[in-house]
Amino acid sequence: MTIKLHCFGESGNAYKAALTLELADAEWEPVFVDFFNGETRTPEFRALNVMGEVPVMVDGDVTLSQSGVIQDYVSSKTGKLGGTSANERREILRWVFFDNHKNSGMAGPLRFNMNFLPEAKRNPDVIGFMSMRLASALKVLDMGLEGRDWLVGENVTIADLANCGYLFYPEHFTFNRTDYPNIDAWLDRIAALPGWKPPYDLMPGSPADRA
Numbered sequence: 652m653t654i655k656l657h658c659f660g661e662s663g664n665a666y667k668a669a670l671t672l673e674l675a676d677a678e679w680e681p682v683f684v685d686f687f688n689g690e691t692r693t694p695e696f697r698a699l700n701v702m703g704e705v706p707v708m709v710d711g712d713v714t715l716s717q718s719g720v721i722q723d724y725v726s727s728k729t730g731k732l733g734g735t736s737a738n739e740r741r742e743i744l745r746w747v748f749f750d751n752h753k754n755s756g757m758a759g760p761l762r763f764n765m766n767f768l769p770e771a772k773r774n775p776d777v778i779g780f781m782s783m784r785l786a787s788a789l790k791v792l793d794m795g796l797e798g799r800d801w802l803v804g805e806n807v808t809i810a811d812l813a814n815c816g817y818l819f820y821p822e823h824f825t826f827n828r829t830d831y832p833n834i835d836a837w838l839d840r841i842a843a844l845p846g847w848k849p850p851y852d853l854m855p856g857s858p859a860d861r862a
Contacts, residue, residue, distance in 0.1 A: 654679040656721075657699065657707040659686050659856035661767070663759055663817035665706040666850040668721040671812050673846050673853060675729040683855040687767075718755075718816070719747045722809040732809045742803045746795070746810035754792060757785035758817035762824035766858075782825040789831055796833035800840060807844060815841055819849055822858075 656672060658665035658681050672679040684690050684705050691703045700707045700716045707714065708721045710728075715721050723744070726733035734740050750756075761781040764773055792814055795802055802810040818826060818838060828835040841847060851857040 652678075652711050654725075655682050655709045656680070656854075657682045657684050657709070658705050658854045659684050660851045660854040661856060661858065662686070662705050662854075663755060663762070663820060663850070664704075664718040665854060666819070667718040667755075667813050667816035668706040668708060668725075669850075669853050670816075670847070671722045671725050671732060671809055673848065674807070674812065674844060675725050675731040676846070677725055677729055681854050686856075687861060717751075719751050719809075719813060722747065722813060726809050732807065732812065734804050734808055739804050739808075743808050743810040746802050747813045749788075749791070750810075750813040750816070753788040754785070754814055755817055757781050757788060758824060758826065761785055762817060762820065762822055765824050766822040785825065789826065789834065793831040793833045796837050800837070807841065811837070811841060 654672060654677055656665070656669055656679055658669055660666075669679075669681065684696070686705065690696055691700075691705065697703055699709075699714065702716055704716060706718055706721060707716045708724070710724075713724070715724055722732075734743050761778065764778055764781070801807050802814065815838060817824075818828075818834070819842070828838065842849075851859075
């Protein structure tokens with residue numbers, strides 16, 4: 652049965668789930684969610700996910716939201732991208748939680764504020780605060796990659812695919828790869844993986860569609 656991922660191209664959280672499905676060689680298809688025209692606030696979508704967010708994954712009678720949970724489910728189902736031991740699995744989850752709270756937790760709203768909000772609503776103080784917090788998280792991520800190809804173990808895992816989720820987007824949100832040499836090289840390694848695609852090639856919806 653084909654897994655359906657409710658998503659849209661601009662969502663970095665959806666990209667984490669989509670990239671995990673793609674690199675795990677899962678049978679899946681995207682279902683476009685028209686976020687910018689309010690679809691996630693409709694009663695129909697709230698019935699699918701009361702949180703009113705993407706991504707939402709539907710696999711038969713299993714419906715899941717939140718990117719980290721979806722990534723863990725896909726890894727468990729396929730036996731891929733999940734490490735080789737219980738200790739590695741715990742370390743993977745540690746990095747996934749770090750990403751959700753500290754890394755993407757800042758990158759997502761910062762990118763939205765700087766690119767998708769009307770200019771009159773962009774608060775410089777909010778942007779400054781989030782930029783500072785994101786820089787702190789990226790320093791931790793860069794240190795975690797010191798002397799390593801991947802965050803956990805000897806191969807790519809969902810820890811990597813969680814933390815890279817927003818870092819492949821072209822819109823400016825204060826992240827410059829050259830400021831973080833370990834992250835820069837790591838992103839190149841991820842992009843070289845068989846099956847990797849950038850967000851706007853992997854999921855429907857992009858700023859160009861709304862231009």
